[in-house]
Amino acid sequence: MSLDDLQYQENDVGKMKGFIARLFLNPNFQNLPLPEVEGLLINFLKQNEQQLIATLTSDEFYPGLQWRDVQILFFTVLKEITLEKMMPQMKKLISEKIELSFLTRLDKKSPVNISSISGKILAFLEKIVANREVRINFDVTFKLLENDYIDKYVESLFKRREYLFNELTRVDSLHHLDAIALANYVKTALVLRNVVYMKLPVSQNVKGVGTVSNLNLFDVWDRPALKQTFLDKLHGVLFDEFPEIPEEFLKAAIDSNRDCNEETSMLSGCSRFLAIISKRGKDYKPWIKVDRGAEQPDKSWFTIARKNYLHHGLDKKMLEEFFKISADGNW
Amino acid sequence: MQKKSGFWETFILIAIFLVIIQTFIEDFAVIQDWSVRLRQLLILTGLFFDFLFTVEYFFRQTRAIKRKNGWNYFTRERGWIDFFASVPLLLLNSGPMAFLLLTGEGIISLEVAGVLNILKVIKSVRVTRVLRFIRMIKLFGKIYNPDSKMAQRHIARITSMSVVVIVLVLIGTSFIKVSQKHYMESIKRDYGALVKTANENSKTDAIKFNSQLKILLKTRSDFISAKLLDNVKISQFTKKEIEKSYSKDDLFVINFDNNKIKITISKKAVNISESQHSLVALIIIIVLVITLLIFYTKHFAQTVSDVIHIMRRGMSEADYSLKVKINEHYPDDEIYKLAELYNDQWLVLKDLHRPLGEKAPGETEAFSLDDFLSANQGDGEESKS
Numbered sequence: 001m002s003l004d005d006l007q008y009q010e011n012d013v014g015k016m017k018g019f020i021a022r023l024f025l026n027p028n029f030q031n032l033p034l035p036e037v038e039g040l041l042i043n044f045l046k047q048n049e050q051q052l053i054a055t056l057t058s059d060e061f062y063p064g065l066q067w068r069d070v071q072i073l074f075f076t077v078l079k080e081i082t083l084e085k086m087m088p089q090m091k092k093l094i095s096e097k098i099e100l101s102f103l104t105r106l107d108k109k110s111p112v113n114i115s116s117i118s119g120k121i122l123a124f125l126e127k128i129v130a131n132r133e134v135r136i137n138f139d140v141t142f143k144l145l146e147n148d149y150i151d152k153y154v155e156s157l158f159k160r161r162e163y164l165f166n167e168l169t170r171v172d173s174l175h176h177l178d179a180i181a182l183a184n185y186v187k188t189a190l191v192l193r194n195v196v197y198m199k200l201p202v203s204q205n206v207k208g209v210g211t212v213s214n215l216n217l218f219d220v221w222d223r224p225a226l227k228q229t230f231l232d233k234l235h236g237v238l239f240d241e242f243p244e245i246p247e248e249f250l251k252a253a254i255d256s257n258r259d260c261n262e263e264t265s266m267l268s269g270c271s272r273f274l275a276i277i278s279k280r281g282k283d284y285k286p287w288i289k290v291d292r293g294a295e296q297p298d299k300s301w302f303t304i305a306r307k308n309y310l311h312h313g314l315d316k317k318m319l320e321e322f323f324k325i326s327a328d329g330n331w
Numbered sequence: 332m333q334k335k336s337g338f339w340e341t342f343i344l345i346a347i348f349l350v351i352i353q354t355f356i357e358d359f360a361v362i363q364d365w366s367v368r369l370r371q372l373l374i375l376t377g378l379f380f381d382f383l384f385t386v387e388y389f390f391r392q393t394r395a396i397k398r399k400n401g402w403n404y405f406t407r408e409r410g411w412i413d414f415f416a417s418v419p420l421l422l423l424n425s426g427p428m429a430f431l432l433l434t435g436e437g438i439i440s441l442e443v444a445g446v447l448n449i450l451k452v453i454k455s456v457r458v459t460r461v462l463r464f465i466r467m468i469k470l471f472g473k474i475y476n477p478d479s480k481m482a483q484r485h486i487a488r489i490t491s492m493s494v495v496v497i498v499l500v501l502i503g504t505s506f507i508k509v510s511q512k513h514y515m516e517s518i519k520r521d522y523g524a525l526v527k528t529a530n531e532n533s534k535t536d537a538i539k540f541n542s543q544l545k546i547l548l549k550t551r552s553d554f555i556s557a558k559l560l561d562n563v564k565i566s567q568f569t570k571k572e573i574e575k576s577y578s579k580d581d582l583f584v585i586n587f588d589n590n591k592i593k594i595t596i597s598k599k600a601v602n603i604s605e606s607q608h609s610l611v612a613l614i615i616i617i618v619l620v621i622t623l624l625i626f627y628t629k630h631f632a633q634t635v636s637d638v639i640h641i642m643r644r645g646m647s648e649a650d651y652s653l654k655v656k657i658n659e660h661y662p663d664d665e666i667y668k669l670a671e672l673y674n675d676q677w678l679v680l681k682d683l684h685r686p687l688g689e690k691a692p693g694e695t696e697a698f699s700l701d702d703f704l705s706a707n708q709g710d711g712e713e714s715k716s
Contacts, residue, residue, distance in 0.1 A: 028702065304654075305682075
């Protein structure tokens with residue numbers, strides 16, 4: 001839904017735009033990625049609904065609008081402003097932090113034109129981020145790319161040449177990629193992995209009646225058959241969108257959202273690596289000063305994660321090595 | 332109001348620094364034989380600081396009493412330190428010294444020396460001014476652990492105990508060492524021997540006696556001046572020189588022959604010796620206090636309060652999951668045993684309760700309803716403009 005589709009007074013729309021623009025300037029949000037700010041504001045409005053109903057529908061704020069109208073206006077303007085701010089940032093981040101030349105070194109069906117693929121990826125992202133769930137989950141992507149998080153771990157695993165290295169280079173047959181190319185490989189997969197939040201029409205049988213519903217991976221998470229149907233469909237969408245990119249790569253990006261302990265044999269090293277990195281990214285706050293006497297954030301996080309690996313569906317051996325790397329690097 | 336109290340606190344902190352310097356310089360000036368005028372000025376500044384701290388103590392105590400917190404302030408909030416580092420000093424040290432300086436006439440007699448002796452013992456208490464450094468734990472705290480009240484209390488306790496013990500030992504041992512009175516009595520005996528010798532040699536001839544005693548007195552390095560028989564006056568220095576270099580406290584008078592003979596003697600040697608002792612005690616206490624404030628505070632913070640701070644955050648904040656770093660030198664300390672449980676069990680269970688990477692319900696950083704509504708209220712002003 002866009003603002004043009006809504007029947008609001010111009011004054012209310014302008015007022016709401018000013019309001020949300022000022023919310024984005026709140027000092028508490030200064031370090032946070034835009035999608036995270038959007039998510040926080042949405043949660044805030046939902047959690048404080050009872051207190052806000054009377055205030056926001058009062059004469060002082062939006063007189064004449066029902067609470068539901070205020071909510072719709074809020075969410076619509078919030079989305080519009082987030083996208084306005086987010087897309088230029090995303091383009092800048094991808095162009096500055098990701099080098100797609102590794103694609104020319106992968107086994108491929110057809111010749112690869114890097115600038116064309118880059119444009120296609122951006123266009124595809126622009127399309128999928130219109131979905132709120134996809135958009136909100138880009139907070140991790142922003143944080144990890146901005147802080148070169150993947151680069152430092154890939155560089156370390158190349159130096160160590162242990163389990164992570166073997167899984168990513170030998171098992172995934174990426175031995176012809178150097179550390180920089182492999183880091184770009186993982187970063188590109190990170191950018192594409194949020195595609196699983198995209199809703200796709202999936203046929204399902206509800207009480208014996210065949211229906212088609214718009215679902216994403218997490219809607220079908222506990223229903224194995226439907227999950228497989230969804231994933232097959234998603235693979236199809238992505239393969240059609242990017243025929244020049246090897247299927248293994250696209251599959252790795254999607255599979256990084258799956259539980260590796262249920263489907264270890266099916267998941268590539270890159271998927272399992274990305275699953276860990278993405279989970280870590282949710283709690284990653286590079287701007288926070290570590291308390292004296294506390295362990296470094298990565299070291300703390302990996303210690304806990306390797307104990308709860310089953311619960312989180314992460315690869316234990318990979319977590320062990322992540323822990324060692326973070327301890328060595330004092331990260 | 333808060334601005335005023337902030338100014339007052341800063342003023343007092345500066346005064347604490349200055350009074351420590353003043354205490355040091357006051358003794359240093361005696362040892363270095365600074366001019367009388369400078370030494371008198373230092374006594375008056377000491378009086379000013381003691382007066383200032385006495386006023387401050389009564390202000391704080393009265394305020395605490397008004398809040399029905401008087402006893403607690405005195406016993407638990409270091410009111411006793413404020414008291415001992417101000418009132419006794421004003422009444423028994425800087426006050427009498429200044430009084431003597433401003434109103435006392437002439438030179439101290441042996442009879443006054445007894446009182447002076449007590450004042451000199453009280454002088455040991457001056458080092459309690461250093462206790463006021465404890466007030467600055469908060470300043471050191473800013474370097475180590477801004478919020479730990481426990482650290483502040485423990486450091487204050489150990490610092491005040493150490494200083495009080497040293498001060499008590501100093502007061503106790505001040506009776507053992509040679510006191511002013513003893514010194515002056517011994518000098519009187521020495522000079523009495525001289526008078527006796529002169530008397531024996533002169534055989535009641537006043538002129539001969541004066542001449543004999545004059546020769547004998549000049550052999551003494553502490554002799555200043557004398558009024559001999561027949562009002563004959565002799566002096567090692569001019570009146571101006573004496574006024575410039577000798578304060579009332581530097582001199583004392585001994586009378587012989589029913590006040591027919593008055594001899595003025597310097598007691599700078601004993602004053603210097605006492606100042607050296609005071610200075611050493613002061614330096615020991617300052618170094619001890621600073622060492623405790625800097626190094627022990629750091630040690631305490633790192634091995635106790637920081638650990639507790641991290642565990643408290645981990646238990647009270649939904650998205651705080653940093654482990655406690657176990658100090659490799661003290662892994663068997665109870666606090667680290669507890670920290671191990673926190674690291675290995677609490678954080679792991681907390682993670683299962685709130686899966687890693689997922690925000691806890693209601694968690695919206697530090698963003699409040701006021702932040703939200705104030706952003707909306709900007710509209711009115713904007714549309715007007």
